[in-house]
Amino acid sequence: MPSSSKGHPTVVVDRVSRTFKVPSLEKLKDLGPVPRALARFGWRPMVKLEALKQVSFTAHSGESIGVIGINGSGKSTLLRLIAGLDVPTRGAVKATAQPILLGVNAALQPELSGLANARLGLLAMGFFREDLEDAIDLVISQANLGPAIHRPMKTYSAGMGSRLRFAIAAASQPEILLIDEALATGDETSRNRAEERMDQIREQAGTVFLVTHSGQTVEQTCTRAIWLHHGELVQDGPAKETATMYRWWAWNVANGKHDVAEKILRQESAKGAAMAEALAKATKADKAAKSGKAGKSGKPKKAGTSGPSEKPQRDASPKSERPRQGDGDETTP
Numbered sequence: 001m002p003s004s005s006k007g008h009p010t011v012v013v014d015r016v017s018r019t020f021k022v023p024s025l026e027k028l029k030d031l032g033p034v035p036r037a038l039a040r041f042g043w044r045p046m047v048k049l050e051a052l053k054q055v056s057f058t059a060h061s062g063e064s065i066g067v068i069g070i071n072g073s074g075k076s077t078l079l080r081l082i083a084g085l086d087v088p089t090r091g092a093v094k095a096t097a098q099p100i101l102l103g104v105n106a107a108l109q110p111e112l113s114g115l116a117n118a119r120l121g122l123l124a125m126g127f128f129r130e131d132l133e134d135a136i137d138l139v140i141s142q143a144n145l146g147p148a149i150h151r152p153m154k155t156y157s158a159g160m161g162s163r164l165r166f167a168i169a170a171a172s173q174p175e176i177l178l179i180d181e182a183l184a185t186g187d188e189t190s191r192n193r194a195e196e197r198m199d200q201i202r203e204q205a206g207t208v209f210l211v212t213h214s215g216q217t218v219e220q221t222c223t224r225a226i227w228l229h230h231g232e233l234v235q236d237g238p239a240k241e242t243a244t245m246y247r248w249w250a251w252n253v254a255n256g257k258h259d260v261a262e263k264i265l266r267q268e269s270a271k272g273a274a275m276a277e278a279l280a281k282a283t284k285a286d287k288a289a290k291s292g293k294a295g296k297s298g299k300p301k302k303a304g305t306s307g308p309s310e311k312p313q314r315d316a317s318p319k320s321e322r323p324r325q326g327d328g329d330e331t332t333p
């Protein structure tokens, strides 16, 4: 596991909630005869789905943060909010630089060669033409696709495609790199190369977020981990402890020990809630201190982003506290 050397705050997620309205028949039986009749003709009532509920944390330079949790727990939603591709329903996301989101579905052109896609991808990320050739050399060596770099991307395997996407995103030397499952499809050698590159970015005082289902990947490649469950932050702590607890919880679920799993979840959620409360207090105190200063100069500062109509703000001045780790009992792996 890489060692943690925390620097300045780079991303602040402040009491962020994201609610979607989705068509569903789940509550149809509670509705009257008219909606039930309409449903027979294809109409669907809308229900609220809370993808993220009051999630708060602060990321720092030099950290690689694994975001873990079961399917539908809110991991990708969180990354999209940090990238600025979506806005929170409530709360604020702030970042000191534009995060680069790397997803396995990143839009590249299947008809074009890997090399042409690398060129397009780099230009799309804002590279100037004079820097392009050096960056392309970096992509070629990072992707390590050999002659396949000249073949159309539609002929690539999933792992080859993800190697190229990772190489393109990593070439931009981003201050904040967001990776959504990109390492999952790569083979052992490409995973090692990707992990090396992530370490380099982190060491150059960047922040890396890695969404994955694999607790083991988090232990091996991250300094810190955030565990989401049904949109709630269950735990935020050192990668090894958090990922071990997640794996222990998952093992209990898989082996039908639901009472132990439930106890682990409650125990870890309580720690997560205490941490969120501490962060909220610190943020409030920070805002109060700032507005006090602004008041003296007669220019009050606007508070963080809230509501769906506003864009996430891209500045940060956070504080955070960490929870204690648990004592050993049956909820300890």
Ligand SMILES: Nc1ncnc2c1ncn2[C@@H]1O[C@H](COP(=O)(O)OP(=O)(O)OP(=O)(O)O)[C@@H](O)[C@H]1O
Pocket: 020, 021, 022, 049, 050, 051, 069, 070, 071, 072, 073, 074, 075, 076, 077, 078
């Ligand atoms: N655009 C959307 N519209 C409606 N619901 C959405 C949308 N995006 C996400 N959701 C819902 O939000 C919840 C969280 O989804 P998200 O993709 O963030 O989960 P995840 O943890 O990344 O899942 P996975 O591990 O399966 O990729 C899910 O219930 C999903 O159905």
